[in-house]
Amino acid sequence: MAVAIILLLVAIASVLFHLFSPWWWTPLASNWSYIDDTITLTFWITGAVFVAVVAFMAYCVLRFHHKEGRRAAYNPENKRLEWWLSVGTAIGVAAMLAPGLVVWHQFVTVPADATDVEVMGQQWQWSYRLPGKDGRLGISDARLVSPDNPMGLNPDDPNGKDDIVIQNDDLHLPVGKPVKILLRSIDVLHDFYVPEFRAKMDMIPGSVTYYWFTPTRTGTFEVLCAELCGAAHAQMRSKVIVEEDKEYHAWLERQRTFAELSSQRGVAKVNYKTGSE
Amino acid sequence: MVDVPFDTVAGVPPAEVGEVDLYHPKSWWTRYVFSQDAKVIAIQYSITAMSIGMVALVLSWLMRLQLGFPGTFSFIDPNQYLQFITMHGMIMVIYLLTALFLGGFGNYLIPLMVGARDMVFPYVNMLSYWVYLLAVVVLVSTFFVPGGPTGAGWTLYPPQAILSGTPGQDWGIILMLASLILFIIGFTMGGLNYVVTVLQARTRGMTLMRLPLTVWGIFTATVMALLAFPALLVASVMLLLDRLLGTSFFMPTLVEMGQLTKYGGGSPILFQHLFWFFGHPEVYIVALPAFGIISDLISVHARKNIFGYRMMVWAIVAIGALSFVVWAHHMYVSGMHPYFGFFFATTTLIIAIPTAIKVYNWVLTLWRGDIHLTIPMLFALAFIVTFVNGGLTGLFLGNVVVDVPLSDTMFVVAHFHMVMGIAPIMAVFGGIYHWYPKITGRMLNEVLGRFHFWVSFLGAYAIFFPMHYLGLLGMPRRYHDIGETAFVPASAHDLNAFMSVAALIVGFAQLVFLFNLVWSLFKGKEAGGNPWGAASLEWQTPETPPGHGNWGKDLPIVYRWAYDYSVPGAARDFVPQNEPPAGLLAQGAGP
Numbered sequence: 021m022a023v024a025i026i027l028l029l030v031a032i033a034s035v036l037f038h039l040f041s042p043w044w045w046t047p048l049a050s051n052w053s054y055i056d057d058t059i060t061l062t063f064w065i066t067g068a069v070f071v072a073v074v075a076f077m078a079y080c081v082l083r084f085h086h087k088e089g090r091r092a093a094y095n096p097e098n099k100r101l102e103w104w105l106s107v108g109t110a111i112g113v114a115a116m117l118a119p120g121l122v123v124w125h126q127f128v129t130v131p132a133d134a135t136d137v138e139v140m141g142q143q144w145q146w147s148y149r150l151p152g153k154d155g156r157l158g159i160s161d162a163r164l165v166s167p168d169n170p171m172g173l174n175p176d177d178p179n180g181k182d183d184i185v186i187q188n189d190d191l192h193l194p195v196g197k198p199v200k201i202l203l204r205s206i207d208v209l210h211d212f213y214v215p216e217f218r219a220k221m222d223m224i225p226g227s228v229t230y231y232w233f234t235p236t237r238t239g240t241f242e243v244l245c246a247e248l249c250g251a252a253h254a255q256m257r258s259k260v261i262v263e264e265d266k267e268y269h270a271w272l273e274r275q276r277t278f279a280e281l282s283s284q285r286g287v288a289k290v291n292y293k294t295g296s297e
Numbered sequence: 298m299v300d301v302p303f304d305t306v307a308g309v310p311p312a313e314v315g316e317v318d319l320y321h322p323k324s325w326w327t328r329y330v331f332s333q334d335a336k337v338i339a340i341q342y343s344i345t346a347m348s349i350g351m352v353a354l355v356l357s358w359l360m361r362l363q364l365g366f367p368g369t370f371s372f373i374d375p376n377q378y379l380q381f382i383t384m385h386g387m388i389m390v391i392y393l394l395t396a397l398f399l400g401g402f403g404n405y406l407i408p409l410m411v412g413a414r415d416m417v418f419p420y421v422n423m424l425s426y427w428v429y430l431l432a433v434v435v436l437v438s439t440f441f442v443p444g445g446p447t448g449a450g451w452t453l454y455p456p457q458a459i460l461s462g463t464p465g466q467d468w469g470i471i472l473m474l475a476s477l478i479l480f481i482i483g484f485t486m487g488g489l490n491y492v493v494t495v496l497q498a499r500t501r502g503m504t505l506m507r508l509p510l511t512v513w514g515i516f517t518a519t520v521m522a523l524l525a526f527p528a529l530l531v532a533s534v535m536l537l538l539d540r541l542l543g544t545s546f547f548m549p550t551l552v553e554m555g556q557l558t559k560y561g562g563g564s565p566i567l568f569q570h571l572f573w574f575f576g577h578p579e580v581y582i583v584a585l586p587a588f589g590i591i592s593d594l595i596s597v598h599a600r601k602n603i604f605g606y607r608m609m610v611w612a613i614v615a616i617g618a619l620s621f622v623v624w625a626h627h628m629y630v631s632g633m634h635p636y637f638g639f640f641f642a643t644t645t646l647i648i649a650i651p652t653a654i655k656v657y658n659w660v661l662t663l664w665r666g667d668i669h670l671t672i673p674m675l676f677a678l679a680f681i682v683t684f685v686n687g688g689l690t691g692l693f694l695g696n697v698v699v700d701v702p703l704s705d706t707m708f709v710v711a712h713f714h715m716v717m718g719i720a721p722i723m724a725v726f727g728g729i730y731h732w733y734p735k736i737t738g739r740m741l742n743e744v745l746g747r748f749h750f751w752v753s754f755l756g757a758y759a760i761f762f763p764m765h766y767l768g769l770l771g772m773p774r775r776y777h778d779i780g781e782t783a784f785v786p787a788s789a790h791d792l793n794a795f796m797s798v799a800a801l802i803v804g805f806a807q808l809v810f811l812f813n814l815v816w817s818l819f820k821g822k823e824a825g826g827n828p829w830g831a832a833s834l835e836w837q838t839p840e841t842p843p844g845h846g847n848w849g850k851d852l853p854i855v856y857r858w859a860y861d862y863s864v865p866g867a868a869r870d871f872v873p874q875n876e877p878p879a880g881l882l883a884q885g886a887g888p
Contacts, residue, residue: 034762038766059703069689073681073685077660081668081670086668097605097606097607101661123698124642161550209456220701224631225456250463253775
């Protein structure tokens with residue numbers, strides 16, 4: 021009796037916790053409401069199965085609990101029942117998988133009008149790069165990383181001259197415009213993760229990975245690293261600021277290009293050298 | 298699948314299985330220390346695994362103290378936190394669960410359940426344990442070397458695992474990899490034994506389709522482990538070469554703390570494929586023995602045959618096979634080609650079908666049973682609750698696009714603890730309460746056992762069920778301190794503190810269990826040979842605990858499957874597998 025009640029309470033408490041606890045996903049700030057919908061659907065299907073199985077167990081424990089003189093039924097198998105249950109399960113699984121794959125297809129298909137934004141991870145900070153007026157990012161190589169060129173951009177690539185380099189600062193994005201986030205690392209694995217955008221992807225040294233999304237509301241969103249990257253993994257933070265077009269462009273105007281930064285650094289170096297001589 | 302008479306009773310000769318030449322111990326040392334008896338080796342494996350498991354349990358307390366009360370305990374710094382999670386995960390998955398299920402339960406139960414005198418290669422079996430012990434010693438030594446154990450996470454992903462930004466880069470990672478290599482060598486020696494014993498040393502009449510599901514589970518898990526561990530072995534060797542000799546199997550051109558390294562041309566993703574090619578079957582290497590044990594516990598304690606035995610066997614085999622084509626569902630956000638997601642999501646969700654069949658058949662075994670709520674039965678019920686819960690959250694993480702927001706968050710931590718931490722541990726406990734009387738001749742204390750059960754089950758559920766919602770909220774895993782983060786409400790910290798208190802209480806209950814194991818050895822109630830009235834062969838030994846060679850003069854002859862409970866017309870509510878069908882043929886032969 022007590023065991024059956026406790027089993028049932030476990031199921032009921034789980035459902036009540038799900039419905040009434042204050043802990044739930046952070047409000048969405050991207051186009052990936054489909055992902056949230058798929059999660060909700062999965063919660064419904066799996067929740068129903070969980071409650072059904074536990075309630076059935078509780079009923080069995082209550083009803084068929086050992087009493088003096090009770091004898092179990094002898095019932096080795098029931099082909100029909102087993103097949104029905106298998107088919108029912110297959111349908112439930114398909115009901116979750118099919119929408120999941122459809123949404124995944126959207127997730128991996130980047131719209132043609134998405135703007136490239138590069139995010140570079142290194143222990144333990146984020147840097148960003150936006151294509152300049154030409155709309156193209158220049159090539160980069162970890163071998164070119166130096167104090168003067170922390171993102172390892174190739175100075176000989178004309179496409180890279182006008183790239184906008186953002187270091188030790190937040191990334192700004194215009195609201196309502198799809199962006200393709202190109203992800204790169206120069207040391208270990210990292211993962212550019214903004215909970216409100218739902219999307220995430222590891223960054224791997226030696227390759228460029230990507231995902232895309234469209235920011236749907238303005239605000240400031242915290243960036244975390246979601247792939248263990250060493251001692252200061254938990255402190256690897258930054259911010260993404262999503263704003264209206266006008267403010268975004270005002271911000272963009274204030275940023276420096278790679279060419280500007282290199283010449284400035286070059287000048288600073290020369291001054292330093294002459295000064296010390 | 299019922300009482301299938303083996304032969305006409307009179308016509309069965311005593312034993313056609315060739316008598317094996319057993320090694321007979323000549324001294325105390327060869328009887329209890331360098332023993333070649335699978336039962337002694339099983340106990341050695343179990344004690345070693347549980348001892349190192351206690352280390353992992355203490356590490357989990359330290360982690361929970363840090364997470365529940367960040368900043369309070371000055372002796373835990375971020376580096377140590379990473380070392381704790383790494384060692385906790387590695388110990389629990391490999392050195393505790395794998396070793397305990399296969400080395401412990403496998404060694405003890407396989408020969409007894411199939412009616413053999415011992416494993417077929419007793420000497421290799423003994424070596425298997427000693428190499429395992431060496432692996433454990435090497436693992437423990439990392440706590441005492443300069444720099445301490447590795448903090449790379451139990452997945453040991455390069456490049457960070459061997460670079461200087463990660464704790465334990467000096468000695469910790471080298472010894473960790475060496476220990477894994479030793480473990481795999483030791484396991485292979487034991488694993489070959491289990492497989493060959495099941496295939497070759499079954500007694501007369503013990504067909505494959507009469508084996509108890511425990512043997513099916515352990516056997517299939519062992520076959521899988523023999524195929525999966527080599528992937529981890531080569532990954533470990535290659536990573537060790539990258540670390541020691543500067544090869545670049547997994548290391549692309551990269552910068553270490555601002556300095557360009559000599560590495561170049563390797564692939565970090567390759568390591569992940571190798572790791573998870575081992576790592577996903579590993580989940581089922583732990584789960585399948587648990588499935589088998591639970592099937593037997595439910596059947597014995599509900600006094601009813603396991604429902605759908607043949608389907609259960611095929612489900613085990615299907616899960617074993619499918620688990621080799623789902624590994625990359627651990628890598629949906631790893632940066633591998635995104636189109637892999639379609640394939641691996643489909644295979645992963647298909648595996649839910651045979652798994653669900655097993656769950657249905659367990660609960661249908663309860664239906665119209667005669668349920669004795671013994672401690673093993675309680676643990677079996679708790680296994681089903683936690684396994685179903687953890688299995689269902691697997692449908693979130695396996696469905697590629699749902700995994701994207703949840704991957705690398707506390708949701709993943711909650712999921713795998715529920716499904717391959719708590720659930721298999723429930724099976725381990727249920728199995729220990731069930732077979733302890735056979736191993737020692739005494740029952741475990743009932744009151745302590747029930748206390749242990751309720752605190753462990755409800756406490757563990759209270760830790761890991763709410764944890765899913767922290768992940769849904771967006772809290773990443775492997776953070777020693779989430780700190781001031783805009784989207785994390787203050788109440789989430791209270792929930793973390795609650796979970797930590799629950800973890801300490803559950804940890805305390807395990808000490809009660811250990812005390813019970815020792816206390817009952819001397820003071821426990823005498824059990825007799827078959828206290829549960831079980832039908833499978835291990836309960837029919839002439840002596841309890843079984844003597845050297847298990848079966849006295851003649852090997853048992855098997856006439857039926859292991860699940861003849863409550864057979865209509867039979868005098869008792871169980872018919873042992875080795876009971877000749879005389880007088881029962883008429884009544885017991887049809888469903």
